[in-house]
Each structure stands twice: as C-alpha cells, then as structure tokens.
Amino acid sequence: MTDRGIEYHVLTKSGDASAEIEEAVKALGTRENAGLHRYYYVKRANQTVVMASGVDSPIARVLRERAGWKEPRGQE
Template sequence: MSEPYHVFIKPGDSVREVETALDALKKRGVSRNDAGLYKCMYVTRANQTVLMTESRDTALAAEMRGRPGWMEPGDEPLDA
C-alpha cells in the first residue's frame, strides 16, 4: 500500500502560485516530475486551492512551506 498524498490548502485560487513555485524549482534544477507534484486544483465551491504532493518531504512541499497562506491540515508540525 502506498503512502497517502501530503495536502496543502490555501483560500482562493492559487493554482498560478503553484505553477510559479514549480518554475522556481525548475530554475534550480528540479524538474516538474522530480518536484513531487501529484495534483493541484482550485475547488470553486470551497473557494480554496488544494495541492497534493507525493510526500511531505518533496521539493515542492518545502517550497510551499516558505510561502504565506498555505496550511497543511491534520499534519504534525515539522521539527525545526
């Protein structure tokens, strides 16, 4: 059985912000496939963006933690 995907949420439509994060990673040599993106979608009825990464330790997950407004619901905080 595979691990569940790691989830981030942010109010509003932030799909372009995720694309910008993927572009920033690409400039640092991390391909889109290696960034850890599983799925990103704007849920209109909830008015929020849902981002799923392959795990909490992917390059994309680290990139999103450095951006304001993103939450990781139901997850244990990372140790500093």
C-alpha cells in the same frame, strides 16, 4: 489523501493559487522534480488543494515557506 491507492501529502490555501503553484513548479524544473502529483482549485470552497508526493517533497517545502499555506492535521 489517497489517489488510486497512493498516499499523498496535502497542502491547502484560500483562493485560487494556481499561478503561485505553476511559478513554484517552474522554479523547481518539472512537476516530477517538484514532487507535485496534482492540484485543484475548488471554486465552491474558494480553496486550492495540492497533492504532493511527500511531506519533504520540494513543492511541499516551498509552499510551506509561503504565506497562507496550511497542512491539514493528521498527516504524518
């Protein structure tokens, strides 16, 4: 996914995972240290979308280890 011409790694989870993301970021220090660009809860789809700085960013590694998180195909 791109935002303002910059490519980001995307992770998704069903439901509103905002609290889970905030907890993970707090454990990692700051949004910048976590590699978190932004996240959204899409109410109509009942899905949380995370935009991370890269596939190996700290937030991506943490969420990948937790239940329910998925990475859309086609991301390298």
